Amino acid sequence: MIATSPRGRGVLEILLGTVFISFSAVFVKLAHVGPTAAGVYRNLFGALALLLLTAVRRETLWRGVTPVFYAVLAGVFFATDIFCWHRSILYIGPGLATIMGNFQVFVMALVGIAVFRERATGRFLLSLPLAVVGLFLLVGFRWGDLDASYRAGLALGLATALTYAGYLLTLRRSQRAATRLEAVPNLALVTTVTAAILWIVAMALGEPLRIPDGQTWLVLVAYGVLCQALGWIVISRGLRTVEASRAGLLLLLQPALTFVWDITFFGRPTTLLEALGAALAIGAIYMGMGSARR
Numbered sequence: 001m002i003a004t005s006p007r008g009r010g011v012l013e014i015l016l017g018t019v020f021i022s023f024s025a026v027f028v029k030l031a032h033v034g035p036t037a038a039g040v041y042r043n044l045f046g047a048l049a050l051l052l053l054t055a056v057r058r059e060t061l062w063r064g065v066t067p068v069f070y071a072v073l074a075g076v077f078f079a080t081d082i083f084c085w086h087r088s089i090l091y092i093g094p095g096l097a098t099i100m101g102n103f104q105v106f107v108m109a110l111v112g113i114a115v116f117r118e119r120a121t122g123r124f125l126l127s128l129p130l131a132v133v134g135l136f137l138l139v140g141f142r143w144g145d146l147d148a149s150y151r152a153g154l155a156l157g158l159a160t161a162l163t164y165a166g167y168l169l170t171l172r173r174s175q176r177a178a179t180r181l182e183a184v185p186n187l188a189l190v191t192t193v194t195a196a197i198l199w200i201v202a203m204a205l206g207e208p209l210r211i212p213d214g215q216t217w218l219v220l221v222a223y224g225v226l227c228q229a230l231g232w233i234v235i236s237r238g239l240r241t242v243e244a245s246r247a248g249l250l251l252l253l254q255p256a257l258t259f260v261w262d263i264t265f266f267g268r269p270t271t272l273l274e275a276l277g278a279a280l281a282i283g284a285i286y287m288g289m290g291s292a293r294r
Contacts, residue, residue, distance in 0.1 A: 006241040013238030014250045020231030022257035025094030026265060027223035028086050032216045035086030036202040037209050038223070042082070043195035045224025050188035053233070059185045067181045068189070070174035075193030077167035082198060085160040091153025095262030096138060099255045099281050100157030103131065105288040107165035127287035130280055137277025183236060191228060248289040256282055 024042075031038050054061060062068075081101075088097040106128065112118040139146065139154065171190070174180060181189065202209055211217050239247055259278050262268040270278075 010238040010241035011246070011250065013234045014242060014247055015253070017231045017233075017235035017238065018251055018253045019257065020226045020234070022254045022261065024223065024227040025085075025089045025098050025258050026261050027219045027227065028089045029094055029266065030215070031219045031223070032212050033209075033220070034202070034207040035090055036083060036198055036205060036207045038220065039079070039082035039086055039198045040195055040202055040209060041211070041220040042223045042228050043191045043198065045221050046228025047188055047191040047195055047224075049225045049229035050184060050191055053229070054185045054188050057184065059182050061181070061185045061189060063181055064179050066177055066179045067174065067186065070170060070177065071181075071186065071189040072193050074167055074170040074174065074190045075197055077163050077170055078190060078194045079197035079201070081160055081163040081167055082194065083201065084156045084163060088153045088156035088160055091149050092157065093262050093266065093268050095255075095259030095268060095278070097153065097157050097160070098258040099138075099278060099285075100135075100154070101160040101164055102252075102255050102282075102285050103158070103161035104165040104168065105285050106131065107161055108168065109288055111165065111169065123287045127284040130287065131284035134277045134279070134281030134284055137273050137280065141273065184233065187232070248286060252282055252286050255285070 027042075028035070028038050031041075033041070051061075085097060085101055088100065091097075109118075109120075109124055113120050171186075174186060175183070180186070199209070211220065235251070242250070256278075263270055
């Protein structure tokens, strides 16, 4: 059976974690709070879960100034990413906002080519026009009919991809530093910093942080614990035993499932061309992962 081997268990762990995080945008849509407040509570509840796990595992949160510096920098990128992504979800829907956020693989690959002198593979060069065609099929034919908020949502989706790539690159650099934290306490520290930054932003914008009802409490706790903490912990465990190409394919279930949840839960009107565009965009993201992984 698939779960008897380490790789089989790893596949199941990645699948389970991917299903958890695929509900991230759905929880944002269901919460009766503003987009910044949703980000505060995602990271607050996620940080509490991660800090508890850090204590149970008796791991340390302090190994000098360097890990804290990278945690703060990663927190700035991640807070900006959440700020943009949550607003994009509200403007263009969970499915498209999540697909656009996953365009970070192209940013990562381009940084690798420009900064780290990595070679541009044929797959990557093919993935770029495929992504453009997929995005055009999703929104291009009706561009003239889109209102200002929808166009703003698309721009915020692209900003999400840029800032998410910055977050991932900073995390990678922090884990390669001579002095570094273990993965769970590092993520706990980053998540705590992110929650603090978003709280300051919410205060500055005058966005209320009060949780108004039981549904929102349940949604936000699930968002923080399942998506920010448990989902990525389970995925990280699976990544240890599953080869990168298979793991990348499994992780693509996140934008695919989120697009399905958008149609199922929120009645997103989707034509055959738009469905084809979503499939092309997700396929292009997978092809682009070949360069981003290196």
